[in-house]
Amino acid sequence: MTEVIDGNAVATELREEIADRVETLSAAGVEPGLATVLMSEDAASETYVSMKQRDCEEVGMDGIHVELDPEASAEELYGTIDDLNDDEDVHGILVQLPVPDHVDEREVLRRIRPEKDVDGFHPENVGRLVAGNARFKPCTPHGIQRLLAAHDVETEGADAVVVGRSDIVGKPMANLLIQKAPGGNATVTVCHSRTDDLEARTREADIVIAAAGIPEFIDGSMLKAGATVIDVGINRVESEDGSGTELVGDVAYESAAEVAGAITPVPGGVGPMTRAMLLYNTLKAASLQTGVEIDLP
């Protein structure tokens, strides 16, 4: 039987553990605060940001939300970041990506104080991750690492194929998997749009991480029997019965599930874990910034 890796269940458990640590911080007079910044009118981005705010409330964190007009100047966004950097009540800052074209994304990521960069996208934090000394592991790959561990999927010695090489998913995922540490020690192949004969590579993999952003791109014929399949893709497509839209992953679920040993669904797989790890990083940020020690879950 194919095992369904339930991201909602693992994330719920983790949120409970985080809520417990938030209480410890509160007792010491610290209320962990996460600021989300949205400079977009994209409906999906608005949904994700409001979900993140709801998550904060659930675990007892202080959620602050700043919304900027997508037509506003880049300087206005930089100024907002500077203010949040200086605000002692804010321990974590997340600027929802993508930002409008007239804003330099690199500058946005550089501008956030590395100690508050709960996405882990600041060059200092990227460097630390690559060096095996991470401060904040990026939320999506970290969430995937937790999901694999929760389901006893052994990464050590496994052949892993990561499909996608973005800075927010593919690259940090590959980095975590090759680390000489628990949840690492895999042998990793990173594929992208210029990869020759992708199927031949995915068919050899014990673990496939699909993060190409193409609906139902990986099907059962591309997988080895018993492989663990992690579907990162979030694609909104026309529903088959024409009644509206639905969410599908980068994996053709039905076909892949016939071959895979374990698989994550979309929705309810990686997405909820990404949000839980954001709370985790905010908790860690609050502890590091205030010197109040907690045992991280």
Ligand SMILES: NC(=O)C1=CN([C@@H]2O[C@H](COP(=O)(O)OP(=O)(O)OC[C@H]3O[C@@H](n4cnc5c(N)ncnc54)[C@H](OP(=O)(O)O)[C@@H]3O)[C@@H](O)[C@H]2O)C=CC1
């Ligand atoms: N569940 C979650 O928490 C999250 C989900 N997502 C979702 O994950 C998906 C990927 O996101 P993100 O990494 O930001 O996407 P990007 O668009 O930044 O990157 C996509 C990557 O896939 C590669 N790619 C494109 N086409 C192919 C192909 N035909 N064969 C092999 N590789 C290909 C690209 O290659 P190249 O570099 O050559 O262009 C690129 O490296 C999206 O669906 C996104 O919505 C993203 C973040 C969090």
Ligand SMILES: Nc1nc(=O)c2c([nH]1)NC[C@@H]1CN(c3ccc(C(=O)N[C@@H](CCC(=O)O)C(=O)O)cc3)C=[N+]21
């Ligand atoms: N600075 C920044 N950090 C991010 O981490 C970041 C970002 N920008 N920009 C966009 C992507 C995308 N992303 C998702 C997070 C959770 C779900 C999620 O919770 N999905 C639910 C369902 C969502 C729905 O129903 O639409 C699920 O898969 O079950 C999805 C996508 C974070 N991202």
